[in-house]
Structure formats: structure tokens, C-alpha cells
Amino acid sequence: MAGFPFYQLDRFLKILVQDLQKYVAISEEFANNLAGKARSNGLMFNRKVARIVTPGTLIDEKFMDHYEHNFLLALYINTGDQEAKSVDTTMLSSDELSSSSDQSVGLSWLDLSTGDFFTQHTTRSMLPSALVRIGAKEVMLDEGLGHSLRREIQNLVGQGHRLTYFPRPHSIRPLSAWSDSFESPISLDLAATFSTEETAACHVLLEYVQTQMQGMDVKLQAPRRKHLEDTMIIDRNSLKGLEILETARDGLGKGSLLHAVRRTSTKSGARLLRDRLTSPSASLSVIDQRLDLVSGFVEDPDLQENITLLLKRSYDSQRLVQKFSLGRGDADDLLCLSRAIDASSRIKSVLSEQVGDDRGEKAPDSISHRCETLRSMVCRLNMDGPEELSTRILQTIDEEALLRKQRIEEQDAADAAALAHEVIATEGSLEDFDSLPKRVRSQKTDRSRDSKESETDESNTWIMRRHASFTLQQLHKSLESLYQEKTSLTEKLRSDAKTTNLSLKWTPGLGHIVHIKGSKAMSQCLDALGVTRTVASSKSTRSFHLPSWTNLGARIDEMKLQIRSEEQLIFKSLRQAVIRNLVKLRRNSAVLDELDVACSFAFLAREQGMVRPILNMGFSHKIVGGRHPTVKLGLEEKGRPFINNDCFIGGQERIWLITGPNMAGKSTFLRQNALITILAQVGSFVPAEYAELGIVDQIFSRIGAADDLFRDQSTFMVEMLETAAILKHASQRSFVIMDEVGRGTAPEDGIAIGFACLQHLHDVSRCRTLFATHFHSLADMTSDFGNLGRYCTGIIEESNGSFSFIHKLEPGVNRKSHALKVARIAGVPQSVIEVARTVLHDMSPILSQPRMEESQTSATVLARQ
Ligand SMILES: Nc1ncnc2c1ncn2[C@@H]1O[C@H](COP(=O)(O)OP(=O)(O)OP(=O)(O)O)[C@@H](O)[C@H]1O
Ligand SMILES: [Mg+2]
Structure with a gap:
């Protein structure tokens, strides 16, 4: 059990629920009604758990x-008929989820x-x-x-x-x-x-x-x-390995695909983008529709900018609306909602104008598709109920009064904070001071405004406009006439007491008091009013009760209470009006989210010089001048250029076997093509000069980023589990990237496994595969594979011993890893490099022929099986 001050609820909820994953029961006090009082032996309040967070x-x-x-x-x-039972946890093949039992x-x-x-x-x-x-x-x-x-x-x-x-x-x-x-x-x-x-x-x-x-x-x-067949499935390893949401190294957003492509203007748009990146579409028509929308905005930057500006004013309407449906939300939220509705209406009219403009012309196909998509957006924006709601909100809630109220509340909070500050400064310890929220801690102790002194404020903090309801109007009239009575009473008392320094006040401690200050003939004044007892006095002031003011004050209070409860009734009915419009509001905000994502993609496409991909139901990829969306940005930040690469897989060459030295860009190439495929199927333009892609049903990758993060398996075990999943599940429509399969074990075994995988992918899965390896003998062993192409990258060595990476993929096999050069750049001591060079030199005759033959033999054996 632990307790903390109410104003720290948010802070502790974050610590307990979000950071420590605890459950927090929130108990609230509710006023007991008569029956409740009877049941609880006269208790005024009932305490019960209102929510478990x-x-x-x-x-x-x-x-x-x-x-x-x-x-x-x-x-x-x-689990069928059979009871879920505990499985032997010592079994090595404890990867139950990928086991063959497909429940x-x-x-x-x-x-x-x-x-x-x-x-x-x-x-x-x-x-x-x-x-x-x-x-x-x-x-x-x-x-x-x-x-x-x-x-x-x-x-x-x-x-x-x-x-x-x-x-x-x-x-x-x-x-x-x-x-x-x-x-x-x-x-x-x-x-x-x-x-x-x-x-x-x-x-x-x-x-x-x-x-x-x-x-x-x-x-x-x-x-x-969510239908599995409608979405491209990105397996768990690819989501992590391709760093779609976060980087594998530090788990941070920066450097991830999401971070690199996000240009959304609203939070809910950002959430939709995130969802789409993790489950791209596998439906040609859906992707084309999304791309049509993006194209529309790419071709018309003014339209995109207009929509983006309006989107920025639309708040997070999904969450706003949900607040009301949960019985929460205040007047401020209502105003935000009304502004969001207004933004949606404007978006609708901007889009309608656009559709109307284009309708008259004889538009080419691409433009008419674009119009069609925009028109469907316009139709889906249903403003009938929401616009009325927005007008009602604006006619009901007094925005300026609300602002005034907020200012007063802030001032009161500041006063309370300053008081807490003062108390702790005089009586508390340093620890107590630390426990104050920052805002409170920074409050000045100067409490020049004494809130207790504040007189009953006639410009009361009502948040509803007077004419929001007939009753409210009547109540305000009554209140006004009570205030007039108060003015008359003040005048009468002033004339009776013959002083202008008399006022009618209310204070929390004393209630309704008559206050006289600075009058020279104080006792005569009091006598004139028949006052025999004062409730507070100082050198020059007197405060006392007078039945005429006490009664009038009580009637004013009562009237204010009535106004307050009428305001609450009106608020409740507004909240209900929001709930009645719930479906429309939610659907409208879904349209806004889609527009936000499309505008964001259009902006990105122009900024990054991306092209619209052409999707089809074929089984090949034709990417010209492809770039890696995040590596490119990283390099450009350092002032280095990124070298584009083409990728033509499927058709004649279903598998590309890629060799090349360390640091030559093999992994980058593999990932960039997977990311281009994902972006295309999400409905975004892609970083390339041209891209024609056959729809992919699943993306698989074996890239081995931060293996140990996933589970407590050995590196090689993880490698094999992931490889097994690819070989079992990849279909002809899948896209597979395999980076250095077999590197986690002895080279001979690695080569054998690499060969067997290639053979399975070539003959059985028949999917598009990019396979990078340092085992260049694999290129020789697969020489009779009809649908496998060999590509490599290399380095340029200068006469002075320096060298640079080309990063350009060319047909062929590169048998040099240049590992020692990379080791030297990395700062490995020169003496160590020298030893490595000698060892390499001595080993090269041993390493080459006999062992290779051995591998080739085993590969042949595997090939025959
Ligand atoms: N196309 C490119 N243009 C420019 N620089 C590139 C390109 N591709 C990769 N690089 C740079 O080279 C670095 C290494 O690339 P990458 O990790 O892809 O190499 P690799 O061939 O997989 O190396 P290793 O064999 O060691 O795994 C990247 O971090 C990037 O800075
Ligand atoms: Mg690599």
C-alpha cells in the first residue's frame, strides 16, 4: 500500500503502470444518497474502486x-479437446510457436x-x-x-x-x-x-x-x-531486422523506417502510418487507390499544403471523441472537437472544389483515377450531424469566459502551490520539497494576491453562453435582479450608516459579511445599522453580519448553484450529442488519418525525389536506381553520397547471390530492396528511379540483427530457427533476404547449409531471394542453378595502397573479402594486422583446394538427397 497526493496521480501512474507494470486501483469517494446513507449507518460518503488502471x-x-x-x-x-498442458521446458526445440503443431x-x-x-x-x-x-x-x-x-x-x-x-x-x-x-x-x-x-x-x-x-x-x-490474405506479412525477424519501427541496436525510433518516412501532421495520422508500415497491403486495388491519392497530392503541392494546414488544426479527434464516449471530456475538449469538425468541413470543401474543377475537363486516365479517389474521400466525410454539433458547441460554450475561468483556476493553483511552497519552506525537509511537482516547485513565494480576500465575483466564471437554454437565460435574469437587490441594499445601508466605505462581501470563513473600513465615526455607523456584535475587526475595519445581507447572499448562492447545475445539464446533453455522432465522427477522423498519411507520403516523395511504384500480380521485381531510405539519409548527413543500385529479380533470375568484401554494401542492398517493397505495398512512393513490383505476400529475412535480444538461444540456433521458418513458409509470391546464412558455425558446415538453403529456395520455394554471403564457393557450387544470378561489389585499390568501396553491384563473383583492410580502418593495431596477414598467407594453400572439394562433396550429397 502506498499513498501520494492527488496532484501527483499522473506522475505515479506513469511510474507504477507504465514503468513498473503494476496494476493500480483508483478508489473514489461518492456522496451517499438516502438509501446509501441508511445502508452505511449514516455515512455521508461511500468509497469504492472506480477503475483499475x-x-x-x-x-x-x-x-x-x-x-x-x-x-x-x-x-x-x-487447444481442442485436449487440456492445455505444460510442456517439457528442457527440450531444446522449445520454440513451440514455430513448431509444426499449427493450432x-x-x-x-x-x-x-x-x-x-x-x-x-x-x-x-x-x-x-x-x-x-x-x-x-x-x-x-x-x-x-x-x-x-x-x-x-x-x-x-x-x-x-x-x-x-x-x-x-x-x-x-x-x-x-x-x-x-x-x-x-x-x-x-x-x-x-x-x-x-x-x-x-x-x-x-x-x-x-x-x-x-x-x-x-x-x-x-x-x-x-484483419485478414491474413489481405496483408503482406512481415515476419517478426524482418520487423526487427529491417528496423521498421525502431533500430535494432538501441531500440530507438531515430534511424528506423518509420522515423525516416514520417511527415504526418496529426498524432492519429502517425498511428495509422505505424500500423500500415507493420502490415502493408497485399491487395493490388487497395495499394493502387492509396497510390492514386498520394499521386494527386504529389502533382498538386498547393492542395497538399492546404490539406496539411487544415489537418494540423484537427487535433487528435479519435482520442478526443473516445474521451466523451467514456463519460470524460470537458468544455475545452468540446471546443477542440468543434475546431476539428470545422477543419474536416473545410477539408471536405477544399477536396470537393478540386473534384468539381477536374470534372469538367476531359481528363486523362491518371487524373480521372485521382479524382475518383478524392471523390470517394469527399463522400466518406459525412458532415451532416457533426457540423450541427459544432455549431451547437460554439453557440453554447462561451470561449472567452472559459479562458477567463482557466486563468482564474491557474491563479488559484498558483496560490495553492505558493502556499505549499511556503509551508514546506518553513516546516518541511528537502525531501518534501523534491516531492513537489516541478511547476509547484518553481512558484514564487510572493503571494501578493490573497485569494481569501477575493470578494464574491459578479462577473462569475460561467462557461455557457446565457442563451444556451431557456432555463439558463431565466436563471441569469434572476441572478441579475438579485445583484440589483444587492446594489440597492448596499446603497440603502450606506445611506443609513452615512458612509461610502461600506461593502457587502463573502469570505470562506465568515460567510456573508458587511464590511466597513476607514470610517472616522465607526461606532455611529454601527449604531445606525443596529449592529451590536462584530465578527472581525482591525484598527480601521469592522465586519459583521446583517440578516438582510445574509438572506440575500443565501439566495444569490442558491441561484448560482442552480445555474451551475443547469450548465452541467447542458454539458451533459452536449456530451450525449457527441456520442450520437460517434460513428460519423470516428469515420470522419479515419478519413482525415488516411489523408494525413497520403499528404505525408506526397511531401516525402517530393522531398526525397521518390517515384510511384507500378504494382502488378507478377512474380518479379524491376527496381532501377534503388536507394536505402535510412542509410542514404545517414550518409547525406555526413556529406557522403549514396550509390544507387538496380535489382531485377524474379523471371530469369529468381535468386541473386551477392558476394563482395566487407563493408561493400551487401546488407544495405538486401535491406533496401525489402524496404522498397514494403513502402510500395504500404502505398508510398519509393526511393528509386523506376520500380515495377509483383505483389509480395510475405517478406522474410535472415539478417541476424541483435540475435540475443529475441530469446535466450545460441546465435547459431537462432539463425537456424529463422532459416527453418523461411524454408517452411516462403511461397512463390514471397520475398526473401538472407544475409550470410551459415556464418554462425564452422565454414564447412556453413557452406553446406548455405548451399542446401539456396537449393531449397531455388527448386521448392521458387520465391524471389537476395542471398549475400562471404562463402564465394557457393557461387561455383550453384553453377548449374538455372534461375540464379551472381552479383558482386568491390573496391578500387590505388597505387599508393589506399582503397575505396565502389558500392555498385555488378554481375560476377568477388572472392576477396578485404577483411584486413576493414580491420585496419576499424583501428585494429598494426602488429595484429601483420600477424593476421602472415597467417592468411600461410593458410591460403590449405584453405583453398582440399577443403573446398570436401564442401563440394557434401554439397553434392545434399543436392542428391
Ligand atoms: N550503396 C551505397 N552507397 C554508399 N555507401 C554505402 C552503400 N551501401 C553501403 N554503404 C556504406 O557501407 C556501409 C557498410 O555497408 P554494409 O553493411 O551493407 O556492408 P556489407 O557488405 O554487408 O559488409 P559485411 O560483409 O561486413 O557485412 C554502410 O553502413 C554504408 O555506410
Ligand atoms: Mg553485411
Whole structure:
């Protein structure tokens, strides 16, 4: 048990929930009604748990990363009739997830902060890539699952993440029975489209959310199924190895593909971009539509800039809307929402103008496609309800009064902070001072404005405009007349007491008091008013109660209370109006997100000189002048040029076997082509001069970045696990990059394994493969492979002994690794280099023929098998 001051809630929630992965129960006090009072033996307040905060159930906490989704994921593995049993954890082949037992798995994940809800039906072998792709902040697992499976999943989601276990439910409610949790009911037909496993995962997830939110009304979007066949699957190793979201070395965003291509203007747009990068499309029509939109913005920079400017004013409307659906959100949020709606309307009219402009002309095909896509965006933006809502918000909420109120609240907070500061400065320790929030710590102690002195303020801090409702208007009129009564009473009392220094006040300690200051004939004044007892006095002031002011003051207070509760009623009805528009608002913001991503890609394309890729259903890649999106940027920062390279695989040459010295750019080439493929299928332009790509269903890579991060397996074991996954799952439509397979063991074994892999990929998988290796004998051993091309990079050696890398890929085999040159650049001591050179020289006759023959023999044996 631990306690902390309320103003530090955010700070401690971050530490407890996000950093330490703890669950925090928030208990609140609620005023008891009569029945409650009777039940609790007269207690005025009831204390109950209002919410349990866990890493996956954050709503609008300030510390949330707005550029990422905050997903809670439930995983339901169908164990069939057989009970989930503990598997022997000592077995070496403990990689259960990639084992051959391909059980059905239902995945269901949601983001409470946006209301997004997805499901997917997958298999156990595909689970790792799904887990990495979704990147959930909390994962729910069946408590009956075997120990090694749990351990495997823990490794996949990261040791820092806590798994939440649920008991296997006895009965599963169909999705149609959860209608209360969704923005609109789920029909029986729609519910039937989800598999049993998906429905079970949804059941577990929704039950958990209900418990954690303690009955808070949660309105989620209807679950959307992610179909495996519609998306390009990027396996877990590729997501990490290709550094799509973060760099493998330091796990930071900078240097990753996401970081390099992100030019989005809104946080929700950034989230969509992230989702798309992890699951590019595999549907030609979807990709073409996305590319049409980007092309439109590339060709019309003014349009893109206009839309971008408007997007910047649209706030994070997904999260804004979700706040209201969870019964949260304040007047400020309403104003933001209204501005977001206004931005959407303007976007709609800008786009409509564009579509209208182009409609008259006889447009060529490309332009008419572009118009079609823009037109569909315009149609999807449904402003009917939202525009009304926005007008209502602006007519109801008094923005200036709200600002005034905020200023007063800030001042009050500053006063409170200054008071805390003073108290601690006089009575507290240094530790106490440190525990103050920074904002409070920096407050000056000068409390020139004494809040207690503040008189009842007649320019009250109402946030609604007077005419927001008839009742409110009447109440304000009544309040005004009460204020007039107060003025008359003041005048009467002043004339009775014959002083102008009399005023009617209210203070927290004394209530409604009459105050006279500086009057020379103080006692006469008091006598004239019939005052016999004062409640406070100083040298020159007197304060006392007068029934006429006490009664009037009470009536003013009562009226203010009524106004406040009427304002609350109006606010509640506005909140309900937001909820009534929930579906439209969410759909509109989804359109805005798509526009944001498209504008971002268009901006990037112009900035980086990218081209529109041509996608088709073929099985080949034709990339001319390809570049690596992140390495290029890194080199340019250092003032070095990046050398473009072509890649023509598929067709005659399905496999490219690439050799070359260390540091020659082999790995870069492999990755750049995988990244270009991903970018194209995400719907972005690509860094190349020309790109024609046959749609890819899965990207696999064996590049061995930071092996040990993934699990506690030996380097070679990881290498083989990943290789096995590629050989088992790659289809003819897949794209495989293999970097130095076999390097983790003895050269002979490595060569043998490399050869066997190449043969399998060539004869069985028949997929597009880029294979980089230092085992140049592989080039000779595969001489009879009909669909394998050999390419290499090299170095230019100068007569003075210096050398430089060419970085340009050419047909052929390079048998020199120039490893010692690289070692020298790296700063290995010259004496060590000399020894290495002597050893290399002595070994070269031994290394060349006999061993190679041995490998060739084993390769032939493998080839025959
Ligand atoms: N096309 C290119 N143009 C310019 N510089 C490049 C290019 N490709 C790679 N480089 C530079 O060379 C460095 C090494 O590239 P890379 O890691 O791809 O080499 P490699 O051939 O895989 O080396 P190794 O065999 O040691 O793994 C990169 O970090 C980059 O700075
Ligand atoms: Mg390399």
C-alpha cells in the first residue's frame, strides 16, 4: 500500500503502470444518497474502486505516447479437446510457436483511448509476427497454457511487459450479445463472420475491460477483422531486422523506417502510418487507390499544403471523441472537437472544389483515377450531424469566459502551490520539497494576491453562453435582479450608516459579511445599522453580519448553484450529442488519418525525389536506381553520397547471390530492396528511379540483427530457427533476404547449409531471394542453378595502397573479402594486422583446394538427397 497526493496521480501512474507494470486501483469517494446513507449507518460518503488502471487500459493519461496505439491484446489458443498442458521446458526445440503443431489462434485487440477494435484469426506459427506487429502494451493469456509457451510469449512481448492471465471461460458470449460495449449493435450476421477463436478472444477482452473500468460505459468501434490474405506479412525477424519501427541496436525510433518516412501532421495520422508500415497491403486495388491519392497530392503541392494546414488544426479527434464516449471530456475538449469538425468541413470543401474543377475537363486516365479517389474521400466525410454539433458547441460554450475561468483556476493553483511552497519552506525537509511537482516547485513565494480576500465575483466564471437554454437565460435574469437587490441594499445601508466605505462581501470563513473600513465615526455607523456584535475587526475595519445581507447572499448562492447545475445539464446533453455522432465522427477522423498519411507520403516523395511504384500480380521485381531510405539519409548527413543500385529479380533470375568484401554494401542492398517493397505495398512512393513490383505476400529475412535480444538461444540456433521458418513458409509470391546464412558455425558446415538453403529456395520455394554471403564457393557450387544470378561489389585499390568501396553491384563473383583492410580502418593495431596477414598467407594453400572439394562433396550429397 502506498499513498501520494492527488496532484501527483499522473506522475505515479506513469511510474507504477507504465514503468513498473503494476496494476493500480483508483478508489473514489461518492456522496451517499438516502438509501446509501441508511445502508452505511449514516455515512455521508461511500468509497469504492472506480477503475483499475493497467498498461493496456489507459484512456487519456497525460503520459501516453500519442504517436502509438495503446493496445490491449487477448490471445485465445484453441487447444481442442485436449487440456492445455505444460510442456517439457528442457527440450531444446522449445520454440513451440514455430513448431509444426499449427493450432488456430484467435487474436483480439483494442485501444481504449481511441475505441479501435480488431480481431484476427491466425495460427500458432504466425503468432510471433502478429505479436510483434501489434506491439500491445498488455497481453492476456489463458492461465492453462503450458509453461514454455508462456515463456516464449513473454520473450516475444519483451521481459519488461507483464502478461495478464485469464481463466478459460466456461461459456463464450457471441459478439452480438456485447452490443452495449459498441457504438452500434452488432448484427447476428456480422457476429457469425468471426471465428470461434476470435469470438472467444473478444469475450475475454471485453470481460476484462468491464472489470477494469468498473462498469464505466465504454463505446468501442465494431471489431474489424484483419485478414491474413489481405496483408503482406512481415515476419517478426524482418520487423526487427529491417528496423521498421525502431533500430535494432538501441531500440530507438531515430534511424528506423518509420522515423525516416514520417511527415504526418496529426498524432492519429502517425498511428495509422505505424500500423500500415507493420502490415502493408497485399491487395493490388487497395495499394493502387492509396497510390492514386498520394499521386494527386504529389502533382498538386498547393492542395497538399492546404490539406496539411487544415489537418494540423484537427487535433487528435479519435482520442478526443473516445474521451466523451467514456463519460470524460470537458468544455475545452468540446471546443477542440468543434475546431476539428470545422477543419474536416473545410477539408471536405477544399477536396470537393478540386473534384468539381477536374470534372469538367476531359481528363486523362491518371487524373480521372485521382479524382475518383478524392471523390470517394469527399463522400466518406459525412458532415451532416457533426457540423450541427459544432455549431451547437460554439453557440453554447462561451470561449472567452472559459479562458477567463482557466486563468482564474491557474491563479488559484498558483496560490495553492505558493502556499505549499511556503509551508514546506518553513516546516518541511528537502525531501518534501523534491516531492513537489516541478511547476509547484518553481512558484514564487510572493503571494501578493490573497485569494481569501477575493470578494464574491459578479462577473462569475460561467462557461455557457446565457442563451444556451431557456432555463439558463431565466436563471441569469434572476441572478441579475438579485445583484440589483444587492446594489440597492448596499446603497440603502450606506445611506443609513452615512458612509461610502461600506461593502457587502463573502469570505470562506465568515460567510456573508458587511464590511466597513476607514470610517472616522465607526461606532455611529454601527449604531445606525443596529449592529451590536462584530465578527472581525482591525484598527480601521469592522465586519459583521446583517440578516438582510445574509438572506440575500443565501439566495444569490442558491441561484448560482442552480445555474451551475443547469450548465452541467447542458454539458451533459452536449456530451450525449457527441456520442450520437460517434460513428460519423470516428469515420470522419479515419478519413482525415488516411489523408494525413497520403499528404505525408506526397511531401516525402517530393522531398526525397521518390517515384510511384507500378504494382502488378507478377512474380518479379524491376527496381532501377534503388536507394536505402535510412542509410542514404545517414550518409547525406555526413556529406557522403549514396550509390544507387538496380535489382531485377524474379523471371530469369529468381535468386541473386551477392558476394563482395566487407563493408561493400551487401546488407544495405538486401535491406533496401525489402524496404522498397514494403513502402510500395504500404502505398508510398519509393526511393528509386523506376520500380515495377509483383505483389509480395510475405517478406522474410535472415539478417541476424541483435540475435540475443529475441530469446535466450545460441546465435547459431537462432539463425537456424529463422532459416527453418523461411524454408517452411516462403511461397512463390514471397520475398526473401538472407544475409550470410551459415556464418554462425564452422565454414564447412556453413557452406553446406548455405548451399542446401539456396537449393531449397531455388527448386521448392521458387520465391524471389537476395542471398549475400562471404562463402564465394557457393557461387561455383550453384553453377548449374538455372534461375540464379551472381552479383558482386568491390573496391578500387590505388597505387599508393589506399582503397575505396565502389558500392555498385555488378554481375560476377568477388572472392576477396578485404577483411584486413576493414580491420585496419576499424583501428585494429598494426602488429595484429601483420600477424593476421602472415597467417592468411600461410593458410591460403590449405584453405583453398582440399577443403573446398570436401564442401563440394557434401554439397553434392545434399543436392542428391
Ligand atoms: N550503396 C551505397 N552507397 C554508399 N555507401 C554505402 C552503400 N551501401 C553501403 N554503404 C556504406 O557501407 C556501409 C557498410 O555497408 P554494409 O553493411 O551493407 O556492408 P556489407 O557488405 O554487408 O559488409 P559485411 O560483409 O561486413 O557485412 C554502410 O553502413 C554504408 O555506410
Ligand atoms: Mg553485411
